[in-house]
Amino acid sequence: MWLYLSFEGYFQMRMATDPDPSDEPRGVSGYTFALAGEPDFDNLVHLQPDEEGVCERHFGYGKNDNGPRVGVSVTQANWFDDEKLVYRQAPEYLGARVSFVKAQLTERNGIVIRNDLFAIDPLRVQVRKKRGALVIDREDFLDPKNPGLPITQATSEMLERRQPQGLTDSSVEVAKATGLPDASNDSCINNRRIRQRNLEELLKHTRNPVERAALETRISQLNILRRWWDLSQGGKPIDRRAHQLTLQAYGWAVDINGTVHVNKIGADENVNWTLSFWMGGWDGDALCAYISGYLSIPVTSET
Amino acid sequence: MTIELTSREELINALHLAAELEHNLMCQYLFAAYSLKRSVGEGLSEVQLETTRGWGALMTLVARQEMEHMGLVLNLLTAIGGTPYFQRPNFPQRKSHYGKLGIKSELTRFDQETIKRFQEFEAPHPEPGPEFCSTRGIAREEIRAQLLAPQVFTHRAANELTAATKGAAREIEFTSVQDLYVSLAAGLVTVAEQIGEKNLFNGDVSAEIWGGPNTPYGEGSMDDLSQYGLDLIQVVDLKSAIDAIVEIVEQGEGILAPPDYIEHTHYCIYTNMLDEMRAQKPAFDAARPVVRNPLTKMHPDITAPKEVNIITRPETREIASLFNLTYETMLLMMLYLYGSSPKTKTMRVDFMNAIFFPLMTMFIRPLSEILTQLPAFKDKKGNAGPGFELSKDRLVLPPPEHVWSEFQKYFDILAWQFDHLWIYELRPQSDDVIKRLRYMAENMRRLADDWRAHWQNVGRGE
Numbered sequence: 187m188w189l190y191l192s193f194e195g196y197f198q199m200r201m202a203t204d205p206d207p208s209d210e211p212r213g214v215s216g217y218t219f220a221l222a223g224e225p226d227f228d229n230l231v232h233l234q235p236d237e238e239g240v241c242e243r244h245f246g247y248g249k250n251d252n253g254p255r256v257g258v259s260v261t262q263a264n265w266f267d268d269e270k271l272v273y274r275q276a277p278e279y280l281g282a283r284v285s286f287v288k289a290q291l292t293e294r295n296g297i298v299i300r301n302d303l304f305a306i307d308p309l310r311v312q313v314r315k316k317r318g319a320l321v322i323d324r325e326d327f328l329d330p331k332n333p334g335l336p337i338t339q340a341t342s343e344m345l346e347r348r349q350p351q352g353l354t355d356s357s358v359e360v361a362k363a364t365g366l367p368d369a370s371n372d373s374c375i376n377n378r379r380i381r382q383r384n385l386e387e388l389l390k391h392t393r394n395p396v397e398r399a400a401l402e403t404r405i406s407q408l409n410i411l412r413r414w415w416d417l418s419q420g421g422k423p424i425d426r427r428a429h430q431l432t433l434q435a436y437g438w439a440v441d442i443n444g445t446v447h448v449n450k451i452g453a454d455e456n457v458n459w460t461l462s463f464w465m466g467g468w469d470g471d472a473l474c475a476y477i478s479g480y481l482s483i484p485v486t487s488e489t
Numbered sequence: 490m491t492i493e494l495t496s497r498e499e500l501i502n503a504l505h506l507a508a509e510l511e512h513n514l515m516c517q518y519l520f521a522a523y524s525l526k527r528s529v530g531e532g533l534s535e536v537q538l539e540t541t542r543g544w545g546a547l548m549t550l551v552a553r554q555e556m557e558h559m560g561l562v563l564n565l566l567t568a569i570g571g572t573p574y575f576q577r578p579n580f581p582q583r584k585s586h587y588g589k590l591g592i593k594s595e596l597t598r599f600d601q602e603t604i605k606r607f608q609e610f611e612a613p614h615p616e617p618g619p620e621f622c623s624t625r626g627i628a629r630e631e632i633r634a635q636l637l638a639p640q641v642f643t644h645r646a647a648n649e650l651t652a653a654t655k656g657a658a659r660e661i662e663f664t665s666v667q668d669l670y671v672s673l674a675a676g677l678v679t680v681a682e683q684i685g686e687k688n689l690f691n692g693d694v695s696a697e698i699w700g701g702p703n704t705p706y707g708e709g710s711m712d713d714l715s716q717y718g719l720d721l722i723q724v725v726d727l728k729s730a731i732d733a734i735v736e737i738v739e740q741g742e743g744i745l746a747p748p749d750y751i752e753h754t755h756y757c758i759y760t761n762m763l764d765e766m767r768a769q770k771p772a773f774d775a776a777r778p779v780v781r782n783p784l785t786k787m788h789p790d791i792t793a794p795k796e797v798n799i800i801t802r803p804e805t806r807e808i809a810s811l812f813n814l815t816y817e818t819m820l821l822m823m824l825y826l827y828g829s830s831p832k833t834k835t836m837r838v839d840f841m842n843a844i845f846f847p848l849m850t851m852f853i854r855p856l857s858e859i860l861t862q863l864p865a866f867k868d869k870k871g872n873a874g875p876g877f878e879l880s881k882d883r884l885v886l887p888p889p890e891h892v893w894s895e896f897q898k899y900f901d902i903l904a905w906q907f908d909h910l911w912i913y914e915l916r917p918q919s920d921d922v923i924k925r926l927r928y929m930a931e932n933m934r935r936l937a938d939d940w941r942a943h944w945q946n947v948g949r950g951e
Binding site: 204205206207208209211212213214215219221222223226293294295296297298299300303305336338339340341342345346349395396399400402403406425426 | 550717
């Protein structure tokens with residue numbers, strides 16, 4: 187018997203972007219910032235809005251306050267009987283909340299990972315039922331023989347388990363998930379223009395000087411359409427602030443191998459569980475992106 | 490004053506001066522940027538911190554573009570048969586060091602006096618009025634038209650310029666950075682006419698480093714430099730050489746820049762920054778109390794020794810020395826990267842993967858920021874900063890067959906030094922400075938190990 191849990195939603199990750207160093211606390215030379223009135227970056231992947239460190243922003247005034255809202259939950263849940271080859275719905279898990287405890291997407295500007303194929307580390311997955319009861323909690327080790335191994339000492343094989351398979355530009359799957367009309371560059375640029383206009387409107391209604399300072403920085407960062415240097419052969423690529431709205435890091439597939447801390451579903455703890463997902467649609471203004479995936483758990487006794 | 494340059498040797502000498510100046514200005518800009526306060530705990534309000542962060546972002550953008558200018562100058566040098574040039578005298582230097590250019594070489598913290606000096610470095614000549622950076626549309630066009638006269642980026646104008654400046658002195662007679670580049674552009678045209686374009690551009694252009702969608706170094710993160718405000722082009726002929734120079738003066742002084750870009754030029758960035766600083770009510774000090782020219786020792790090439798502040802606090806001096814070794818290692822690697830010794834594309838990418846992101850962003854900058862937080866002296870107030878000190882005997886490359894192992898030694902020494910800093914014994918492990926140094930130590934060990942393994946352990950990239 188297996189339990190398949192599909193999950194999706196927006197997560198937040200407040201982190202600096204290159205060329206800032208990866209431990210930069212507030213952002214200077216990249217395009218993501220801990221703004222006036224906000225705490226320093228914590229670099230953590232927050233799948234739930236009530237996790238400590240989440241700092242959600244406004245995206246416009248009144249009805250235009252539209253943007254990513256943090257929350258990743260189970261959207262499909264099924265039992266699968268692998269002897270009878272029969273699926274059965276598991277409604278008790280619909281809406282369950284998924285978390286990656288203290289996870290970071292790590293690259294360290296080429297020290298650990300090359301060119302944006304971020305590794306997720308540490309990796310510990312939890313699932314809570316809608317009412318808050320923790321039903322699953324298991325961690326993964328880079329090296330099961332050395333559970334405390336820091337990522338800076340991992341081999342390329344160990345890292346690869348935690349990396350996506352690759353990146354897809356202009357992903358239709360991402361555009362569909364995040365509500366863009368399509369995956370074209372024009373749609374991405376238009377989305378940023380609308381965000382900028384909405385923030386300008388919000389600024390008009392904002393009196394608090396700290397909030398105004400933060401909004402002015404965001405508006406300035408969204409001013410991505412100005413002419414830049416285009417002498418290089420092949421022309422200027424779309425700015426990353428827009429491009430990443432449909433960029434997808436696909437193919438994370440981790441056979442979770444470590445300690446089971448909570449098991450309320452009768453899962454088989456002697457074998458690895460499979461966690462597979464993609465991340466994409468990074469909105470640098472919101473410091474949020476979309477995740478969609480599933481958790482596949484072998485079960486010895488259905489509870 | 491534009492100076493006539495009539496031979497390859499004169500062009501190479503002028504390009505050496507240009508490389509030195511870009512390098513020099515970049516260090517000065519970075520020093521000031523890294524002196525900025527970074528938290529409300531340093532006495533800034535939330536709004537002041539946001540303003541300060543914005544100034545820091547602009548200054549690091551300008552410094553990155555100075556690096557880009559240096560890269561373009563190195564490509565120009567390579568294209569006409571010159572060799573890469575990373576020399577410069579240590580800070581500080583008297584204003585007379587660069588002759589009529591009047592460039593004061595000193596490391597000073599961020600304040601109005603410093604930004605005024607930077608504004609003067611980047612000023613177009615003749616210097617325009619305040620409307621240059623703030624007016625839009627036709628008025629700005631008129632100002633640009635004035636600055637463009639006489640037109641120098643054409644063959645005919647170059648010849649006129651040659652006739653007008655016959656007999657001018659050859660030493661540093663340039664009166665501005667703009668004049669240096671205008672002279673270089675005219676000189677390239679002149680010499681190409683004299684000896685033929687193909688004969689002038691006879692260098693090994695494959696040794697150049699350039700970016701963009703068609704770069705051969707795509708796996709080294711060079712395919713999209715525009716996201717960092719950069720465009721590093723390959724120089725192969727007169728047209729691309731002039732393009733490179735136009736890009737430098739457009740970004741810097743703003744001459745020839747398109748109207749919608751004027752406000753993003755270095756001159757206008759500093760002009761507007763100065764205006765903002767003067768307009769702050771209440772006025773506030775955005776920078777840490779960093780002393781001028783904090784160095785670990787006096788260097789024989791310094792011409793303004795009285796302006797030097799020798800760091801006397803031992804644990805700070807140790808970190809300043811570590812900064813200098815990291816900086817010199819990076820320069821030495823760049824010397825190899827840009828040099829014409831035989832190397833495969835893979836070898837170039839291997840070097841770029843160590844230099845451009847790890848060394849610059851994960852070590853040079855954090856060490857600089859840490860230094861500006863640390864006391865410089867045992868017996869008086871004032872913080873240290875990155876001295877960008879160069880020991881002349883170190884900028885010499887090992888024989889090609891020993892290059893990799895020689896850099897291994899550098900990385901191993903750096904890793905050991907990061908692991909054994911005295912400051913670890915003086916401050917609690919929870920101290921932010923200690924945490925940041927420990928993070929760097931971890932990263933340097935990884936870099937040293939990856940270099941030893943020829944990058945076999947680094948995580949897979951795109």
